[in-house]
Amino acid sequence: YKAGHPGKQLRVYFLMYDSSVEEQKYLTSLRKEKEAFQQLIHQKGHMLVPADREGRNNDNVHLKRGEPQAMTSTSRKAGGRVEDIGPQMIVVDMREFRSSLPSLIHKRGIDIVPVTLEVGDYVLTPEICIERKSISDLIGSLNSGRLYNQATAMARCYKRPILLIEFEEGKPFSLQSS
Secondary structure, rough: OOOOOOOOOOOOOOOOOOOOOOHHHHHHHHHHHHHHHHHHHHHHHHOOHHHHOOOOOOOOHOOOOOOOOHHHHHHHOOOOOOEOOOOOOEEEEEHHOOOHHHHHHHHOEEEEEOOOOOOOOOOOOOOOEEEEEEEEHHHEEEEEOOHHHHHHHHHHHHEEEEEEOOOOOOOOOOOOOO
């Protein structure tokens, strides 16, 4: 909400009884979140990533950040003049950072805005929303009926909802659980 309404003041109040179950759950979740971040920082500090896969070498032009952004050409404006579309940005749901797609997007030079989204996983423009599903998640969503609800909500909120099905390159695509 705060990201969508930057000018409005927002206050969050937690009401709970002292020494209650709710307080213990809240404190436990804070402790688990802190431990997860500490573990992530520790793992990132000791991670071995081959130099050619890290995206920091200057060989690949597509991975350079800070370079001029994508340009569009149109013949309708001044005889095909190239028009700068400005910096590229994608709004990404916070829960999507468990997958590798946000880091791949960031390595391509596109800025990422992490937000908790109610509908969809990625918002490209105010009209385009993407729901990303792995094969196992897709099967679970189809079986539970959650996919229908997600697709309906996306169609209601966005002009162009997209379902992105992500599968492993080496495995054959199948909608049957293995």
